[in-house]
Amino acid sequence: MVYSRCMGHLAIANQRRRELMARRGLIFIVGMALALMALAACGPTPTPATVEKVVTQIVQQKVEVTTVVEKKVEVPKEVVVVVTPTAGGVRQGGTLVVPFTADVNFNAILASGPNDSYIQATLFNGLVRYDKETWEPSPDLAESWEVSDDDLTWTFHLRKDVKWHDGQPFTAEDVKFTYDKGVFDKDVNSRIRSPYPDLKEVRVVDDNTVQFILKQPFASFITQLGSYQFIVPKHILEGKDMNTYDEFNKRNPIGTGPYKIKEVVPGDHYTVVANDDYVLGRPNIDTIVFKIVPDPNVRVAQLRTGEVDLNIVVPPNLPALANDPNLRFDYLDKLQFYAIYLNNANSPFDDKNVRLAMNYGIDREAINQAISGGTWVVATGPIHPGIAWAYNSDLSPFPYDPDKAKALLEESGWKDTNGDGILDKDGKPLTFSILADNDPVRNQIATIAQQYYKQLGMDAKLEVMEWGTLVREHYFTNDYQAMSIYQVYPPDPDQSAMFLSTSSGNRWNYKDAEVDQLLTEGRQTSNREKRQELYKRFQEIVGFDDPAMVLIFYPKEIRAYNQALKGMPLQLDYLTSWRYVNEWWLDR
Known part of the structure; x- marks a missing residue:
């Protein structure tokens, strides 16, 4: 099966393309619900994270040296540049300034969130990426591929003219090294391990050919490869402790991407500059400054003043x-x-009745009205309606039914025996913490939910922290009770990485034998009708019968940016758009 057939086998239908067509225009929200104002006052006021400054001297290498500056440098509002018009109206040159929430980790195997993925997309490439019009898997470092008749061997033919930023050639050995470390080395704190329980081996055929050998057919394999999985250099990282090698992870990454690291000022900003030798041609924008602005209100203010260009x-x-x-x-x-x-x-939360009570005990539509003015869609299950063929449209959101929630809690033995307003059982109060960061959506979800749960007799406490801390110390370690967070996933309904009981990406420690069976069968068949049947039942269980979490809503993404910025794909979300950053340009 050749490349084009592989894409057709796994691509999102044209209906998906139409449904996800970007709609331009201004959205005017008159005001937030009065309930939000009252509830928000009950929660703590988020404060910007304090980032300790670390100053390190970079060792001279064959590439242009990264400079770590001891004093913070004010990122200029306006930069004087020479902008060169090119054919078709596209202009070259200029500096783009983008806000970040915290310091990042450059190592794509260890990435912990969107900030990391944004900057990694400027520095690295993956084997495949999603097509900017159709979301189909399309070439990146791999220029073509085919799959064997038994669907167990995927062969990728790599571009022959790719070089790392230090001039070393990119080869199949780098691909094997990346997935050997990221999937098979259990000592590595990897973010790419969970999607690949069926990967048996990565085999080098020659410098420009690599094979992925599967234990069993894996229907979403090629789609998973396009999901922010970048290749790292074997010649730099071999023999190093991937978790702690900060020379690469924090200071001087070497990639194949359209930009090279230029300057790192921890706690302040990161600067990347155009790679003149990029395999697809020099990118249009000369310089991108990633400016650390932890406070979301400050980010919005700086967007207005022009200190940052998009958010x-x-x-x-x-x-x-x-x-x-x-x-x-x-x-x-x-x-x-x-x-x-x-x-x-x-x-x-090891008690299903408590999880059900948490779901019946909040009014999702009221939360949606308070946060988005009702412009977002209340969630009915973990599969997004944008994956139309697999989405279970027969499901409705959990109704707001506090009486049913209280009855479920009482059924499990939770009663207020001492009249203090807090339910207890066996002498212990029903108390827990909801973790959140200072993101306005996640924080307000937690703040509002806290009030709903208190009305049920639950002692819900709100604990706010910096995003990086939440992810590193709680999300990736499963060290939490409840957490207000979001989940982004590839354009395929396979959610084994999140819900399979044996998956390292199962962040809620969810275990359901029927779900395991449904997800396993869904991964192993490429028959769309069969997969549709399996995933619709999966949504019924995880969304309603035995919920793993409290789903709130599917958001709309509002990308606000300077009129001068051109070339961002309109069919891709912001995170995925960074895979095409080499095509962006500035009309100023």
Whole structure:
């Protein structure tokens, strides 16, 4: 089976393309619900993270030396550059300034969130990426591929003219090294391990050919490869401790991508510059500055003043931005849900009745109205409606039914025996913490949910921390009780990485034998009708019968950016758009 057939086998249907067509325009939100204002006052005020400055001297290498600056450098609002027009109206040159929330890890195997993926997309490439029009898997470092008749051997033919930033050639050995470390080396704190329980071996055929050998057929394999999985250099990282090698992870990454690292100022900014030798040609924008701005309100303010050029905003931000003639907005769907994760391994959430009560006990539509003005879609299951062929449209959201929630809790033995307003059982109160960061959506979900749960007799405490801390110390370690967070996933309904009981990516320690069976069968067949049947039942169980979490809504992504920025793909969400950063350009 050749490349084009592989894509057809796994691509999103044209209906998906139409449904996810970006809709441009301004959205005017008159105001947030009064309930939100009252509830928000009950929660703590988020504070910007304090980032300890670390100053390190970079060792001279064959590439242009990365400079770590001891004093913080003010990122200029306006940079004087020479902008060169090219054919077709595209201009070359200029500096783009993008806000970040915290310091990053450059190592693509260890990435912990969107910040890491944004900057990694400028520095590295993957084997495949999603087509900017159709979301189909399309070439990146691999120029073509085929799969064997038994669907167990995928052969990738690599581009022959790719070089690392230090001039060394990119080969199949780098691909094997990346997946050997990321999937098979259990000592590596890898983010790419969980999608590949069926990967048996990565085999080098020659310098420009690599094979992935599977234990059994894996229907979404090629789609998973396109999901922010970048290849790292064997000649730099071999023999190093991947988890702690900060020379690469924090200071001086070597990639194959359209940009090279230029400057690292921990706690302040990162600067990348155009790679003149990029395999697809020199990128249009000369310099990108990733500026650390932890406070979301400050990020919005700097978007207005022109100190930063683009940002993802939420509906409450729009009244302050909508009339700015220097800004434009893309409003589009995103394969994402917001939820309150529940750690199913620990009390009280090891009890299905408590998890059901958590779901019946909140009014999702009220939360949606308060946060988005009702412009987002209340969630019915973990599979996004944008994956139309697999989405179970027969399901409705959990109704708001506090009486049923209280009855479920009482059925499990939770009663207020001492009249203090808090349910207890065997002498222990029903108390737990909801973790959140200072993101306006995640924080407000947690704040509002806290009030709903208190009305049920639950002592829900809100604990707010910096995003990086939440992810590193709690999300990736499963060290939490409840957590307000979001999940982004590839354009395929296979969610084994998140829900399979044996998966390292099962962050809520969810275990359900029928779900395991459904997900396993869904991975192993390429028959769409069969997969549709399996995933619809999967949504019924995880969404309603035996919920793993409290799903809230599917958001719309609002991309706000300077009118001068051109060339961003309109069919891709913001995170995926960074895979085409070499095509962006500035009309100024």
